[in-house]
Amino acid sequence: xxxxxxxxxxPPSEHDSYFLPLTSGCSNNSCTFCNYSFTNLGIRxxxxxxGEIDAMSAYVKSGMWMPGQPRIVYAILQEWDGRKVxxxxxxxxxxxxxxxxxxxxxxxxxxxxxxxxASYATPQDILRRSVAELKALKExxxxxxxxxxESGDDEVLGRIQKNVHHDQIVEAAQKVKQAGMLLSVTxxxxxxxxxxxxxxxxxxxxxxxEMDPDYAGALTLTLVPGTQLYKEWELGDFELxxxxxxxxxxxxxxxxxxxxxxxxxxMHASNYFAIRGKMPEDRDKLLGQLNAxxxxxxxxxxxxEFMRGL
Ligand code: SF4
Numbered sequence: 001x002x003x004x005x006x007x008x009x010x011p012p013s014e015h016d017s018y019f020l021p022l023t024s025g026c027s028n029n030s031c032t033f034c035n036y037s038f039t040n041l042g043i044r045x046x047x048x049x050x051g052e053i054d055a056m057s058a059y060v061k062s063g064m065w066m067p068g069q070p071r072i073v074y075a076i077l078q079e080w081d082g083r084k085v086x087x088x089x090x091x092x093x094x095x096x097x098x099x100x101x102x103x104x105x106x107x108x109x110x111x112x113x114x115x116x117x118a119s120y121a122t123p124q125d126i127l128r129r130s131v132a133e134l135k136a137l138k139e140x141x142x143x144x145x146x147x148x149x150e151s152g153d154d155e156v157l158g159r160i161q162k163n164v165h166h167d168q169i170v171e172a173a174q175k176v177k178q179a180g181m182l183l184s185v186t187x188x189x190x191x192x193x194x195x196x197x198x199x200x201x202x203x204x205x206x207x208x209x210e211m212d213p214d215y216a217g218a219l220t221l222t223l224v225p226g227t228q229l230y231k232e233w234e235l236g237d238f239e240l241x242x243x244x245x246x247x248x249x250x251x252x253x254x255x256x257x258x259x260x261x262x263x264x265x266x267m268h269a270s271n272y273f274a275i276r277g278k279m280p281e282d283r284d285k286l287l288g289q290l291n292a293x294x295x296x297x298x299x300x301x302x303x304x305e306f307m308r309g310l
Contacts, residue, residue: 001047003021003024003042003048004024004025004042005011005021005044005070005072006021006024006025006088008088009088009089009090010086010088010096011022011086011118011120011146011184011268012206012268013184013215014086014260014288015079015082016084016119016196017084017085017086017087017118018056018076018077018080018084018085018086019052019085019088020050020052020056020077020085020086020087020088020107021044021049021087021088021089021092022037022043022044022087022088022089022092022095022100022103023041023043023044023088023089023090023091023092023095024041024042024044024089025039025041025042025043025089025090025095025124026039026089026090026091026122027041027090027091027094027124027125028091028122028124028162028163028164029041029090030161030163030225031150031159031160031161031162031227031229032159032160032161032228032232033188033191033221033223033228033229034184034224034226034227035203035226035227035280036090037156037310041072041094042163043095043096046099046102046103046210046215047194049106050103050106051066051068051069052073052112052128052188053103053106053107053111053242053276054066054110055069055073056077056110056111057072057110057111058081059074059077060077060111060286065133066176070306081133082111082113082114083112083114083115083116083135084114084116084117084118085107085111085116085117085118086114086118087089087117087118087119087142089101089120090120091119091120091121091122091125092119092120093119093120093122093125093126093145094122094123094125094130095122097129097133099127100137101136101140102202103135103202103246104117104137104141104142105140107140108140108141111221111289111293112264114141114173115141116141116143116144117140117141117142117143117300118142118145118146119142120145120146120147120283121144121145121146121147121149121179122123122147122148122164123147123149123164123168123169123171123172123173124163124164124168124172126145126147126172126175126176127168127172127175129158129175131178131281132173134176134178134181135179135180136191137179137181138172138179138180138181139143139151141210142181143181144180144182144183144184144214145181145183145184146184146186146204147169147172147173147176147183147184147186147208148186149169149183149185149186149187149204149208149273150162150186150187150188150191150205151187151188151191151192151200151203151210152187152200152203152205152207153196153200153203154166154167154203154205154210155190155194155196155199156192156196156199156200156203159292160191160229161228163194166203166206166207166299168277170205170207170210170211173185173210173212173213174211179211182214182215183211183213183214183215184214184215184216184217185208185211185213185215185216186215186216186217186218186268187204187208187216187217187218187219187253188218188219188220188221189196189218189219189220189241189246189250189266190220190221190240190241190245190249191221193240193241194239194240194241195239196271197241197249200249201252201253202251202252202256204253205252205253205255205256205257206218206256208253208257209256209257209258209259211257211262212262213259213261213262214261214263215260215261215262215263215264215265216257216259216264216265216279217264217265217266217267217268217269218250218253218264218268218271219265219266219269219271220242220246220264220268220270220271220272220308221246222270222310223240224298224306224310243272243299243302244272244294244297244302245272246271246272246288247272247294248294249292250271250273250275250290251287251294252292253287254275254279254283254287255283255287257279258280259279260280261278261279261282262278262279263276263277263278263279264276264277264278264279264286264294265277268309269303269307269308269309269310270309270310271295271303271308272302272303273290273293273301273302273303274303275289275290282307
């Protein structure tokens with residue numbers, strides 16, 4: 001089956017990257033809240049990947065368009081400053097290791113001045129690799145991995161079909177750090193529902209403390225029609241927390257997580273309120289903002305529902 005180029009879904013901090021697809025979909029395509037679920041993983045031919053890198057090189061060096069490349073390649077290249085590359089898609093680290101190394105070596109050969117390559121990765125992808133293999137990828141400038149943790153609560157992880165446990169996620173984080181890569185993680189407010197809210201917060205604060213990532217972002221659960229979680233909600237088997245309760249969860253994370261040196265934020269468009277700061281230095285400032293908001297409980301201070309994004 002031919003490879004279908006995925007749409008661009010990327011972390012906000014990768015807005016200025018070149019988006020180079022190695023895969024489509026996600027290998028763990030079962031998470032009940034995610035619209036990637038039940039889409040098959042696609043693996044792109046290495047020759048195609050190298051063909052796109054050749055096209056990038058020809059365009060950057062001489063403005064030449066190579067036949068056979070989709071227009072999107074040139075749309076991205078026209079905006080690209082040549083510094084960063086983001087490997088698509090949902091977990092590009094699943095790309096077969098020798099081919100991944102080969103693709104990165106080829107990219108570095110053609111673009112020796114690239115500063116950093118990035119990718120989404122599941123904990124399972126990371127656990128499959130040895131630290132030595134991850135270090136070899138780091139040497140080829142794969143400098144940051146973005147991991148969706150979602151929750152530290154094994155009960156929630158089981159219910160959403162994340163197919164990985166708290167301790168395995170922590171182990172994966174340790175490997176990333178041993179390899180000298182940066183680790184950026186996301187967790188999802190509200191994923192425990194009303195019943196599981198307290199435990200979701202305490203276990204998520206615990207996992208963030210144990211992982212001690214360089215970047216941590218909180219998202220807020222948005223139910224996507226067609227997903228299994230949406231059906232559970234329709235049937236009354238899952239109850240959404242309120243917007244202000246999601247901010248109480250956020251406060252709980254800020255209060256109970258111990259970071260060494262982390263940029264923590266809730267800047268994602270799914271959130272009702274954005275905070276950002278260096279942890280631990282800015283903890284009191286962030287708590288002050290959240291306490292002020294929670295004491296007023298003025299809905300006008302929240303991002304309106306129609307402006308929330310996935
Ligand atoms: S691992 Fe991530 S991308 Fe894949 S289905 Fe789960 S949430 Fe979606």
